[in-house]
Amino acid sequence: MSAIPFVNLKRQIDSIRGEIDAAIAGVIDSNAFINGPQVAAFENDFISAQGGFFGHGCANGTAALHLALELAGVGPGDEVIVPAHSFVATAEAVIHAGATPVFADIRPSDYTLDPDRLSPGPRTRAIMPVHIYGTAADVDGIRAVTDTYHLTLIEDAAQAHLATLDRRGLGTIGDFGCFSFYPGKNLGAFGDAGFVMTRDEDQAKRLRMLLDHGRISKYEHTQVGYNYRLDTLQAAILSAKLPHLAEWTRQRRTLATHYDGRLKQAGFKTIEPMKGANPCYHLYVVETSNRDEVMKHLSAKGVGHGVHYPVPLHLQPCFKELGYRKGDLPVTERISQRVLSLPMCGSTTLDEAEKAVEAFLEVAKP
Secondary structure (H helix, E strand, O other), rough: OOEOOOOOOHHHHHHHHHHHHHHHHHHHHHHEHHHHHHHHHHHHHHHOOOOHOEEEOOOHHHHHHHHHHOEEEEEOOOOOEOOOOOHHHHHHHHHHHHOEEEEEEEOOOOOOOOOHHHOOOOOOEOOOOEEEHHOOHHHHHHHHHHHHHHEEEEEHHHOOOOEEOOOOEEEOOOOOEEEEEOOOEEEEEEEEOEEEEEEHHHHHHHHHHOOEEEEEOOOOOOOOOOOOOOOOHHHHHHHHHHHHHHHHHHHHHHHHHHHHHHHOOOOOEEEOOOOOEEOOOOEEEEEEHHHHHOOOOOHHHHHEEOOOOOHHHOOOOOHHHHOOOOOOHHHHHHHHOOOEEEOOOOOHHHHHHHHHHHHHHHOOOO
């Protein structure tokens, strides 16, 4: 059996190589490598594609989270509630803002932050759900909590390009939405890039200054900002790829439907999106009780795979001073030992998905 990549970026890029080459050449010919016109063009197109209001591109997804936290007024002495099942950047950005992440458990159904487990305290300033794997968190349930306690709702939509909840684009429902365009994302750059979405036009204006050294003109700065700009080259590449994102997303959903049909029939637990959610399936995960054995078997068969995420954030060494212990967040800890990600990409074929699931089922146990 030919090797099946976990994410086939080469096939995806080769399919639109001419468009990407032209976009790169346009930036080189213009010499507008910083704040070139391609940046604003991409910003407008991405906002429209996601169904958003206002926003700007930035250096990466972590920078996007940091910017949103600062715009929300989060700082030293504050706390931000985040799920423990996520990439480290979710909590890392809270530390960068000078605040303290408070880890909360997730729902076993879709692996997103559980609104029923949220307990804001006097120092809580914001709640930051993650649309993990491209599946919607219960934003409305969490919004009820943030409204009651007068908190900011920041969506970590790093994996949620074109995903929706009741036909609303994820990242456009809360006060802020933060995206990543890391190369392996559904919409990926040729390096790092990110985006901050907001419903507030005044906040968007603040965002524009904050990410570019707090400037209002070339040499006039009204606040201390950051060098968090989106490179023109990355914006041009993203603009070349964006028109294809809807089709790539349809393919991901087709693959997920195929995986679901094969795996659920065999008794395996997979993602269970909440009612009204239409995931974009950045990742497709399935639970198995003998993960190490399965991974070894898949490797021998040439089937790409991954684990997202094997070490919960509250048990990461970098956060040990926060005082969490094993057993504090049982759902997160249990699924972190069981979830396995199967090949998933807009350029993955149904035939490849079937071969991958066949190899999985040869040894996997629910």
